[in-house]
Amino acid sequence: MDTYEVKTYTSGMSWTGLAATIWDPSGGDSEQPDQAYIQNLLTANPGPALDVGCGTGRLLLRYLAAGFDVDGIDTSADMLRICQEKAAAQGLKPVLLQQAMQELDLARQYRVIYVPCGTFCLIIDRDDAQEALRRMYTHLLPGGLLVFNLFWPYKESEPLSAEEQVEGGVWHPMWTNTLPDGREVVQSFKRLRVDRIEQVMNAHRRYQLVQAGQIVHEEIFASDERWYYKHEVVLMLEKAGFSRVQVTADWTDQPAVEPPPDSIVFMAHRD
Known part of the structure; x- marks a missing residue:
């Protein structure tokens, strides 16, 4: 045998080892609906941005190539290494740091912080989740905004x-x-x-x-x-200090209503 x-x-x-190695070949680097949505936010809110859970650089490298000022964090050293290798091949020099969002501690504040791919769902501990929102709030410039999506747990919650x-x-x-x-x-x-x-x-x-x-x-x-529901997240955001929370569907401006969309997008502001 x-x-x-x-x-x-x-x-x-x-998301280390083979999981990181196979991410891009399995479609992880392909263009997705969040790309244009977030890019429009970066255009409308000029200034530094932070990609939380940047992975191998699907969004971050595209935005850097387009002239935006974007830093990236991720918990996976392997994914950050791949991102750095891809950046070097494109002549890009991103600021990449290995950090968890609930431990966020960076040198500057941002106009936009975005968390794609339902990454927030990977925080299992509720206190950690609330701390992540608090830290992202403090890392925003006044007038800045946070945007992230959460996947609706269809079969997973059965x-x-x-x-x-x-x-x-x-x-x-x-x-x-x-x-x-x-x-x-x-x-x-x-x-x-x-x-x-x-x-x-x-x-x-x-x-x-x-x-x-x-x-x-x-x-x-x-x-x-861990999955989170709409009003639960709104309350968590407000507790962290955010205001003017908007909830939409699938990286569009359409409201999140029945039937449930694939993901719910939250946008919240630091006034």
């Missing part, structure tokens, strides 16, 4: 099926992507626990590196998420 190394990562390291309740859970294939060297990475996902009272889902993501048809390496990541 063939053997191979299996690495496991805690929730705080959920109770575990009978199949999923077996010991250890059940892996569900998501996609297969090819690396530049020809090897493949197969990604799978399984839910382990759903607590709809506490609004938390515990899950695992698995990345299997395949070479010549054989699995040669595997990495498993704890992938926990």
